[in-house]
Amino acid sequence: MKLLFATGNMNKVNEAKLILKNSKYEIEQLKIPYPELQGNLEEVAEYGAKYVYDKYTLNKKISKDGSGIIVEDSGLFIESLREFPGTYSKFVQMTLGNEGILKLLGTCTKRNAYFKTVIGYYNGKELKTFAGTVEGKISYKIRSNGYGFAYDSIFIPKNHEKTFAEMLPEEKSDISHRKNAFVNFKNYIDSLNLE
Numbered sequence: 001m002k003l004l005f006a007t008g009n010m011n012k013v014n015e016a017k018l019i020l021k022n023s024k025y026e027i028e029q030l031k032i033p034y035p036e037l038q039g040n041l042e043e044v045a046e047y048g049a050k051y052v053y054d055k056y057t058l059n060k061k062i063s064k065d066g067s068g069i070i071v072e073d074s075g076l077f078i079e080s081l082r083e084f085p086g087t088y089s090k091f092v093q094m095t096l097g098n099e100g101i102l103k104l105l106g107t108c109t110k111r112n113a114y115f116k117t118v119i120g121y122y123n124g125k126e127l128k129t130f131a132g133t134v135e136g137k138i139s140y141k142i143r144s145n146g147y148g149f150a151y152d153s154i155f156i157p158k159n160h161e162k163t164f165a166e167m168l169p170e171e172k173s174d175i176s177h178r179k180n181a182f183v184n185f186k187n188y189i190d191s192l193n194l195e
């Protein structure tokens with residue numbers, strides 16, 4: 001079954017495809033942008049899913065199986081920075097970048113952080129959100145083997161040595177915030193028994 005994922009971020013699409021690889025769901029990217037209101041991840045995801053669904057159905061392009069629209073809003077939350085960059089993660093990644101984050105933390109040894117993803121889902125009836133997190137630490141240096149994207153090269157998941165950007169895509173997607181959010185989502189959509 002086709003699942004329409006509205007996002008401009010190909011990395012998210014590739015990870016979602018990998019996560020749902022052995023399921024009956026097939027992710028298809030929809031490049032319909034939606035306004036990102038300033039709010040928490042849940043609010044942004046809910047608004048986005050409804051907005052894109054309404055736009056899409058207005059153009060009468062909605063998939064016949066009615067499987068609905070998903071969007072996803074994510075962020076990196078660093079404890080000793082009072083959860084910064086959090087809901088500002090995109091802006092901060094484009095401005096300060098990973099170097100800027102490492103500079104802000106300096107030699108601070110309290111480096112706990114977590115990633116959070118919230119999926120927003122709307123099928124014309126129910127508006128739902130599904131969250132997933134992963135705990136870890138911010139590294140002292142940028143470390144990458146060329147995998148991952150954005151904050152992955154400074155995030156070391158708990159009980160691991162490598163940053164997400166040093167892990168193969170399969171390794172990251174086995175434990176990531178996105179994986180956890182998609183598992184929650186999948187449990188729900190499975191229960192809808194859509195064709």
Ligand code: ITT
Pocket residue numbers: 006007008009012072073074075076089090091093094148149150151152178
């Ligand atoms: P959308 O079109 O789906 O909104 P986006 O890139 O704007 O894509 P978000 O606002 O959800 O995505 O992401 C906030 C920032 O966090 C942005 O800079 C992302 O690249 C980054 N990010 C999201 N997921 C990540 C992950 O798994 N690893 C590293 N960085 C991530």
Ligand code: NA
Pocket residue numbers: 036073090
């Ligand atoms: Na976004």
